[in-house]
Amino acid sequence: SLPTIFVITPTYARLVQKAELTRMSQTFLHVPRLHWILVEDSPHKTPLVTDLLMKSGLTYTHLHMPTAKDRKLQEGDPNWLKPRGVEQRNEGLRWLREDRRAQPGGDNQQGVVYFADDDNTYSLQLFEEMRSTQRVSVWPVGLVGGMKYERPVVEGGKVVRFHTGWRPSRPFPIDMAGFAVSLKLVLANPEACFDGEAPVGLLESSFLQGLVTMDELEPKADNCTKVLVWHTRTEKPKMKREEALQAQGLGSDPAVEF
């Protein structure tokens, strides 16, 4: 049977959260055998996310894990200062390992794990590319790192280097959206996780380093010549009018979810 794709997504409350999760969930509805592990960066599960998942029509697991206060980006911090979504991805991994152990049967190790941020743009083709992952598969990511795209460069069917604008000597100069790992490999390496203390740009490497070598990477998307995922970022909406109206007691109804 078709291997299940376990998608781990960190998410946090903000003005655009419901819009992002709506877009994402409706993309996933088009993907067969997808299990969405959505991890809220919050001390509790919120009604907004609970309700959205319930009505989504997807197979999902709803988790939460707040980012430690000293790890959280403060208002005004440059966004490269601290990696985002770390504890949430690790919580997703923890749940997955636990859940697979509890599932009896021979095919409980069959599957693929993908880390999908809630603001990126995903082509349906991407999921069919990653479904055949044996260990770690890789592909280009569009609109990332100050480039049109970053990608692994493939020669003779193997990844030989990376096309990136920044520190190409990093062990794995790959964005979070640019790789998937087989469930088998995740389960065989129970300690593998993301290191929130890793220096800037080395978060992905902190996870991949113990799992795979460059030589073993499986290039997808036509030998990494096709862009099937984009590191899009959503503009923070301005609330100037909202605040002005609020000051007059005419703000939007807080009972309306948006």
Ligand code: UDP
């Ligand atoms: N995120 C989170 N808590 C935060 C900030 C971000 O859980 O305080 C999540 C966010 O929803 C996304 C992922 O972490 O799924 C990466 O964050 P973001 O897209 O802001 O990072 P960037 O695109 O700037 O690398």
Ligand code: MN
């Ligand atoms: Mn993002």
